[in-house]
Amino acid sequence: MVDWAWSIKMARREFRKTGVKLILFVSAIVTGIAALVAVTSFGDNLSKDIDEQAKELLGADLLLKKNQPIEFPEIEGIASEHALEINFASMVYFPKAGDSRLTQVRALEGDYPFYGTLETIPVNAESDFRSGGKKALVEKTLMAQFDAVVGDFIKVGNVSLEIIGALQKVPGQTGITATVAPAVYIPMDQLEASGLVQYGSRVNYNHYFLFPEPFELQALIDENKELWGEDRVNFDTVQSQKESTGRSFENLSNFLTLVAFIAVLLGCVGVGSAVNVFVKEKLPSVAVLRCLGVKALDIIVVYLVQIFFMGLLGSIIGATAGALLQFLLPIVFSDFLPVEVTVQLAWGAIGMGIVTGVMISILFALIPLLKIRKVSPMMTLRPDDQSTNIGKDPLRLFVLAGIVVFILLFSFFLLGKWDQTLWFTGFVVLSFGALWLLAMGVMKAIRTFLPISLNYPVRQALSNLYRPNNQTVSLLATIGLGTAMIGTLFFIQDQLLDEVRFADKEDQPNMLFFDIQSNQVDSMKTVLEAESLPILQHVPIITMGVSEVNGLNKKENEDLEEEERRSRSFYNREFRVTYRDSLINTEELVEGELIPYTSASDSIFVSMEEGYAERNHMKLGDEIVFNVQGRPLTTYVGSIRKVNFRRVSTNFLVVFPDKVLDNAPKFHVLITKTKDDKASAAIQNTIVRQFPNVSVVNLSMIVETLEDLLGKIGFVIQFMAFFSILTGILVLISSLLISKFQRVRENILLRTIGADRKVLIKINILEYLFLGSLAAGGGLVLSILASFLLSFFVFEIAFTLAWQPLFLVFGLITALTVFLGYVNSLNILKAKTMDILRT
Amino acid sequence: MVLFKRDKFFSLKDMNILSVENLSKTYRSGNRELTVLDQVSFEVEQGKTLSIVGPSGSGKTTLLGLCAGLDVASAGSVRMDGKALENMNEDQRAGIRNQLVGFIFQNFQLLQTLTALENVMVPLELKKRKDAKEKAKELLVKVGLGDRLTHYPNQLSGGEQQRVSIARAFANEPKILFADEPTGNLDTETGEMVENLIFKLNEEQGTTLILVTHDLELAAKTHQSLHIKGGKIQEAIHG
Numbered sequence A: 001m002v003d004w005a006w007s008i009k010m011a012r013r014e015f016r017k018t019g020v021k022l023i024l025f026v027s028a029i030v031t032g033i034a035a036l037v038a039v040t041s042f043g044d045n046l047s048k049d050i051d052e053q054a055k056e057l058l059g060a061d062l063l064l065k066k067n068q069p070i071e072f073p074e075i076e077g078i079a080s081e082h083a084l085e086i087n088f089a090s091m092v093y094f095p096k097a098g099d100s101r102l103t104q105v106r107a108l109e110g111d112y113p114f115y116g117t118l119e120t121i122p123v124n125a126e127s128d129f130r131s132g133g134k135k136a137l138v139e140k141t142l143m144a145q146f147d148a149v150v151g152d153f154i155k156v157g158n159v160s161l162e163i164i165g166a167l168q169k170v171p172g173q174t175g176i177t178a179t180v181a182p183a184v185y186i187p188m189d190q191l192e193a194s195g196l197v198q199y200g201s202r203v204n205y206n207h208y209f210l211f212p213e214p215f216e217l218q219a220l221i222d223e224n225k226e227l228w229g230e231d232r233v234n235f236d237t238v239q240s241q242k243e244s245t246g247r248s249f250e251n252l253s254n255f256l257t258l259v260a261f262i263a264v265l266l267g268c269v270g271v272g273s274a275v276n277v278f279v280k281e282k283l284p285s286v287a288v289l290r291c292l293g294v295k296a297l298d299i300i301v302v303y304l305v306q307i308f309f310m311g312l313l314g315s316i317i318g319a320t321a322g323a324l325l326q327f328l329l330p331i332v333f334s335d336f337l338p339v340e341v342t343v344q345l346a347w348g349a350i351g352m353g354i355v356t357g358v359m360i361s362i363l364f365a366l367i368p369l370l371k372i373r374k375v376s377p378m379m380t381l382r383p384d385d386q387s388t389n390i391g392k393d394p395l396r397l398f399v400l401a402g403i404v405v406f407i408l409l410f411s412f413f414l415l416g417k418w419d420q421t422l423w424f425t426g427f428v429v430l431s432f433g434a435l436w437l438l439a440m441g442v443m444k445a446i447r448t449f450l451p452i453s454l455n456y457p458v459r460q461a462l463s464n465l466y467r468p469n470n471q472t473v474s475l476l477a478t479i480g481l482g483t484a485m486i487g488t489l490f491f492i493q494d495q496l497l498d499e500v501r502f503a504d505k506e507d508q509p510n511m512l513f514f515d516i517q518s519n520q521v522d523s524m525k526t527v528l529e530a531e532s533l534p535i536l537q538h539v540p541i542i543t544m545g546v547s548e549v550n551g552l553n554k555k556e557n558e559d560l561e562e563e564e565r566r567s568r569s570f571y572n573r574e575f576r577v578t579y580r581d582s583l584i585n586t587e588e589l590v591e592g593e594l595i596p597y598t599s600a601s602d603s604i605f606v607s608m609e610e611g612y613a614e615r616n617h618m619k620l621g622d623e624i625v626f627n628v629q630g631r632p633l634t635t636y637v638g639s640i641r642k643v644n645f646r647r648v649s650t651n652f653l654v655v656f657p658d659k660v661l662d663n664a665p666k667f668h669v670l671i672t673k674t675k676d677d678k679a680s681a682a683i684q685n686t687i688v689r690q691f692p693n694v695s696v697v698n699l700s701m702i703v704e705t706l707e708d709l710l711g712k713i714g715f716v717i718q719f720m721a722f723f724s725i726l727t728g729i730l731v732l733i734s735s736l737l738i739s740k741f742q743r744v745r746e747n748i749l750l751r752t753i754g755a756d757r758k759v760l761i762k763i764n765i766l767e768y769l770f771l772g773s774l775a776a777g778g779g780l781v782l783s784i785l786a787s788f789l790l791s792f793f794v795f796e797i798a799f800t801l802a803w804q805p806l807f808l809v810f811g812l813i814t815a816l817t818v819f820l821g822y823v824n825s826l827n828i829l830k831a832k833t834m835d836i837l838r839t
Numbered sequence B: 001m002v003l004f005k006r007d008k009f010f011s012l013k014d015m016n017i018l019s020v021e022n023l024s025k026t027y028r029s030g031n032r033e034l035t036v037l038d039q040v041s042f043e044v045e046q047g048k049t050l051s052i053v054g055p056s057g058s059g060k061t062t063l064l065g066l067c068a069g070l071d072v073a074s075a076g077s078v079r080m081d082g083k084a085l086e087n088m089n090e091d092q093r094a095g096i097r098n099q100l101v102g103f104i105f106q107n108f109q110l111l112q113t114l115t116a117l118e119n120v121m122v123p124l125e126l127k128k129r130k131d132a133k134e135k136a137k138e139l140l141v142k143v144g145l146g147d148r149l150t151h152y153p154n155q156l157s158g159g160e161q162q163r164v165s166i167a168r169a170f171a172n173e174p175k176i177l178f179a180d181e182p183t184g185n186l187d188t189e190t191g192e193m194v195e196n197l198i199f200k201l202n203e204e205q206g207t208t209l210i211l212v213t214h215d216l217e218l219a220a221k222t223h224q225s226l227h228i229k230g231g232k233i234q235e236a237i238h239g
């Protein structure tokens, strides 16, 4: 039975004196809660906005797309509007800049988008564009890249078009997609003249439809689904677009919420350790109350009530800050958003933030508060006797388990999948555990091995790390985890960029020409040779589909039981294959062998890529009938290859033997290596001018794009990591303030035995130097581990350690810790002797 | 040497507020055992005063703690108001303390976060007394601190703090009061004032007093005196 009336009364009285301290404790959770509320509010608003703006995402009621020309006369008959967009990747040349770039060219006919608009500057450019003629709308980022202005000309294939407007916003397009594939709109009547749609070009035919209200779209879809399936026509509706957009942003917002949740947890470690110091200072009073006959539980409640209210206050402040902060988020995330996000108070998110903050500060405070149960009232009679102090309480384990369960449930609530939840919780628990062990290990090592011969300030600083009421563990955990997050971010970013740059160093090809027609191959080679560029690879490419696997056609496959069925995409895929009798240096044979085709009576053996074969359950000897431009071609899987996809090269899921496809229609890819970026730019311009249909990919462009992309992602992650760091700083500051009393006492003691100001400052700085470097070091070790695991399992790249960011992060974190410690020591030296007599 | 030894049969219906029988306390550190109290037995009648005297380290505080139920003995038994403390858990003993026991400590042990008045109110509130505030005020006036009600302990001198703690100890009208060297941290003059106050209130309320001291003069004022040394009773003087 808890005596609530009494406990609350006592809490109120206590609070008058200790309230300020407690406010300090909970300040640590403010930033975490702010981040949590901001991110979840933003997520809530985003999903609401995606719902509301779903029509603008697609720009139409129905999209039908296929990579070959196709007509839908019946649907056009019912639709109130129809528009056709033919899009493909092609080089666009900016004569004024004398430079070109691979872009997505979209030839448009009709009033698409039916919902929303193509936002342009100047505004009238859109209607101007629709009137046809030699005009183009160009994505603003692309214009910026080439310093182009409205009125300039661009060359798309064989035609020269005037830029009449900069595209600001395109349905469904985000800053990220614009970075990877910036769009150029041209009128449909210019497509023919451009001469870009030829054999082998990857062309998409998108038909957009708008239907008169009311319309039973689902009925239309149900009716035609099968037919579209057979024709390899994909469809998108407002609903499906909404769902897929929603799904991808749910992942993003869950990820961000987890990052924010880590910041909350860091804050709570701070709360826990502050309450720990607080409780230790309170033990004598607790003993007195025990003497007076108060039950342990009642005393715990006295403090819990205070912590509850302080946690509530901290959470409310945090939630308020978070609600304000979310006004910033649309700016931070602008590059990722396909819709306009309205900023609104999301009460659900605010409520959740507050509940989380209160729950978790109570859970973390309970661990130190449990000590109260074990306080012997004998302490009143023998206050200096340490051995009457507390033993370990088995209830601690329950509380710890409670915390783990809370983390599990919270992350499951966000992730909705147990495996991910377990990974996340495991990571959190392991990281905390590792840093805790590090702290304990260091303290124990210092206690056991601290050499007496050490110079005095160093020895004192080291022994301060395990002084009674020390906060070594909590500071190591918070600063360490913050460092780990930032470190991981830097490492992975560096890693990915390095992976691409690497190709350049290693005498790898760095330039790739594709969409070359058979009749252009010889003259292209001549041009390259004239510039004394090596032709490292010449790869013919043939497109084909699959009509049968092991005697089953698509229809028969569909009729099979679920487990036996092969993925539909296997039948729907357009395979781009090449032919050769040897492996190239990015390939390695894992099973079977390459079997050449020597005479018309031979069976044809193809080689399949390992991963693709695995995913589609293909094995040696399986029979595949390909459809090559309407001609069936029976083949057998003769070998399985492992392919290194991360080199600039052409990679194929299926490789045919020589001679089989000699006469099939094909196009070509040439691969070369230039000396430097300047040479790349020069040859690119030459080729684009002479062969406008040929697309060029060069390594420096990939690196640039990737840098741009990672920069944008990195910015978002840094923004989130900032909260962890901020939390770490707050925990550091609050723990410095909380331990001030003790430090003042220590310092006065040291002063009385003759240590001067300089020595005292030195001790303080050294102590924080040790603490900061330990925390930063521990965090970095964790981040190296995390980066290694991520590289290995997620990005599948080789792990190399980037020393530069490593030292940078280490130095900055350590310096910050030392700086705060130094400021604090000045503060302490100001304190008067009276302070300790009077508290 | 007089030892108070009676049958258990007898002690059930006796008038003793406290009876201690064969009480021992041993501390173990590592594999060494240290016997701090060795087979101590005595009894105190309701309303009487007892002093425990002996040199520093002789086990006085240990004995007091055991008698008051603050600690658990290694062997032997303590009966307070007829109830055996050794059979109770910590919270049950806390209940007994609140009902029957008052404390005065050498270093006052006021709650630093409460005012003088609130400190005195705590035991009254624990007993759910409606008149806690009036009663506490009355007591503080009695100990001469009527004008310091809202002061915090760190705003009071040692003597004043001890007077607050006396007021607190008498607040719930305990049947038995334990005091561990209550004047140990005070100068002679203040100490005497505090002593007089304790005896005065003790008489007024008819409380039993168990007083630890090494002041033989003070000990002489009590009905009984136990002299202990090395954890053993050397002499029990029945005054």
Ligand SMILES: Nc1ncnc2c1ncn2[C@@H]1O[C@H](COP(=O)(O)OP(=O)(O)O)[C@@H](O)[C@H]1O
Residues within 6 Å of the ligand: A382, A385, A387, A388, B027, B028, B029, B034, B036, B054, B055, B056, B057, B058, B059, B060, B061, B062, B063
């Ligand atoms: N927790 C403990 N562990 C070991 N020895 C203790 C402990 N508490 C007290 N003692 C020892 O018990 C003896 C009696 O202590 P105490 O009762 O405080 O003596 P007094 O109050 O008479 O000065 C002392 O020698 C003291 O060192």
Ligand SMILES: [Mg+2]
Residues within 6 Å of the ligand: B060, B061
């Ligand atoms: Mg003593």
